[in-house]
Amino acid sequence: MGKIVVKFGGSSLSEAKQFQKVRAIVEMNPDRCYVVPSAPGKRFSEDEKVTDLLYKTFRAAQAGEDFRVVFSKIRERYMEIKSQLNLSVEIEKYLDEIEAEVEKGVTEDYIASRGEYLNGLLLADYLGYAFLDPKDMIFFADNGTFDSERTNTVMSAKLAQVPRAVIPGFYGSIRNGEIHTFSRGGSDISGAIVARACGADIYENWTDVNGFLMTDPRIVPGAKPIRHITYRELRELSYMGAAVLHEDSVFPVHRAGIPTNIRNTNEPENDGTIIMHGVTDEPNPYVITGVAGKKGFSIVSVEKAMMNSEVGFGRKVLQAIEELGLSFEHLPTGIDTMCVVVSTAQLTPVKEKLVKRIMDLTSPDTLTIHDNMSIIATVGRGMVHNPGTAARLFTALSRAHVNVRMIDQGSSELSILVGVDDNDLEAAIRGIYEEFVRE
Numbered sequence: 001m002g003k004i005v006v007k008f009g010g011s012s013l014s015e016a017k018q019f020q021k022v023r024a025i026v027e028m029n030p031d032r033c034y035v036v037p038s039a040p041g042k043r044f045s046e047d048e049k050v051t052d053l054l055y056k057t058f059r060a061a062q063a064g065e066d067f068r069v070v071f072s073k074i075r076e077r078y079m080e081i082k083s084q085l086n087l088s089v090e091i092e093k094y095l096d097e098i099e100a101e102v103e104k105g106v107t108e109d110y111i112a113s114r115g116e117y118l119n120g121l122l123l124a125d126y127l128g129y130a131f132l133d134p135k136d137m138i139f140f141a142d143n144g145t146f147d148s149e150r151t152n153t154v155m156s157a158k159l160a161q162v163p164r165a166v167i168p169g170f171y172g173s174i175r176n177g178e179i180h181t182f183s184r185g186g187s188d189i190s191g192a193i194v195a196r197a198c199g200a201d202i203y204e205n206w207t208d209v210n211g212f213l214m215t216d217p218r219i220v221p222g223a224k225p226i227r228h229i230t231y232r233e234l235r236e237l238s239y240m241g242a243a244v245l246h247e248d249s250v251f252p253v254h255r256a257g258i259p260t261n262i263r264n265t266n267e268p269e270n271d272g273t274i275i276m277h278g279v280t281d282e283p284n285p286y287v288i289t290g291v292a293g294k295k296g297f298s299i300v301s302v303e304k305a306m307m308n309s310e311v312g313f314g315r316k317v318l319q320a321i322e323e324l325g326l327s328f329e330h331l332p333t334g335i336d337t338m339c340v341v342v343s344t345a346q347l348t349p350v351k352e353k354l355v356k357r358i359m360d361l362t363s364p365d366t367l368t369i370h371d372n373m374s375i376i377a378t379v380g381r382g383m384v385h386n387p388g389t390a391a392r393l394f395t396a397l398s399r400a401h402v403n404v405r406m407i408d409q410g411s412s413e414l415s416i417l418v419g420v421d422d423n424d425l426e427a428a429i430r431g432i433y434e435e436f437v438r439e
């Protein structure tokens with residue numbers, strides 16, 4: 001028998017009828033042995049996520065206000081699911097306990113984590129699976145970083161004894177068993193950790209979309225779905241803002257060589273997107289896998305004749321960047337120029353100081369800063385095998401009347417990055433997509 005870890009997002013478990021879909025999915029394949037739930041999400045667009053209500057409860061309690069006003073909304077959500085599904089778990093007892101803890105004063109992480117905890121109790125009862133509390137299996141070091149090795153050792157041993165279980169997402173414990181959460185959206189990470197610990201064949205991440213699309217459908221309506229993508233390609237694309245998954249959820253499974261399958265709870269017949277560990281023989285119908293862009297960058301260009309032979313030039317430019325507390329996104333260089341791409345929001349408050357510092361350190365011939373730039377990543381494992389890809393890309397951009405201000409192929413041969421004016425972002429993405437996809 002194989003092992004599949006299934007993680008369900010908040011919209012997949014927002015109410016009783018979603019629980020029914022989830023159970024049907026779990027029962028459809030007996031290999032689906034470990035289930036990682038999020039807290040109940042929105043049932044309709046103006047609805048509130050339980051996790052948001054829990055943070056509100058915490059803030060109300062801290063401000064000395066009557067937190068029960070918000071907490072009663074949370075209570076109702078769970079009670080309704082329990083009664084509609086005829087469950088026997090004593091969820092009201094757990095809700096009372098949590099309310100009493102809030103009264104006494106608890107940490108923000110503790111209260112935030114209860115959304116997953118309570119949903120896990122309901123789901124375990126509904127599926128007839130054991131309930132395993134991640135506080136005993138997911139550990140954070142004292143400084144708050146995730147302790148992956150200790151977690152993996154303890155969790156693997158536990159899971160070996162419990163063949164089927166529900167394990168709430170989003171949290172673990174720190175120090176003496178105090179609850180600690182990942183950042184928002186962190187149940188994706190919990191699912192990946194469980195998949196690694198049990199040596200799953202596949203990690204299924206069930207959400208409310210049919211996987212990834214080749215580009216943003218707000219820019220290209222009807223953008224085609226991506227059937228297969230590698231973890232490295234995803235990293236290049238998600239970095240540019242195409243995230244469906246929590247970024248940190250990629251590492252545990254990627255390292256263990258376990259593929260992730262993004263699926264849609266509301267459309268289980270759709271195969272979704274498979275994120276593969278390495279390049280396999282899976283055919284890629286297009287030269288590119290996807291194209292994504294992001295606004296809000298500035299390009300700092302430093303130009304100096306014979307820069308290439310001046311020892312320490314690059315270091316001095318980066319020293320100025322570092323001294324002002326900036327991190328850089330890209331670093332394309334030419335024979336006499338060096339460009340540093342930084343986020344405009346980070347740069348603006350220290351712009352003048354940075355200019356002065358670079359001038360003092362490097363005495364360049366010119367120093368210019370272009371604001372309002374977008375970076376577009378065109379990503380594809382197939383690009384390296386297809387001569388002429390760059391030529392096609394730039395022809396497409398010129399056809400779309402887009403002025404390219406920066407080019408960076410990077411060292412991966414997996415992506416080509418171009419910098420364009422913010423106003424040209426949409427036209428550029430449309431142009432590239434049309435060229436490679438609508439042949």
Ligand code: ASP
Pocket residue numbers: 009010038039049051052115169170183184185186187188
């Ligand atoms: N419930 C948490 C959040 O809303 C974690 C998650 O859903 O992944 O961020």
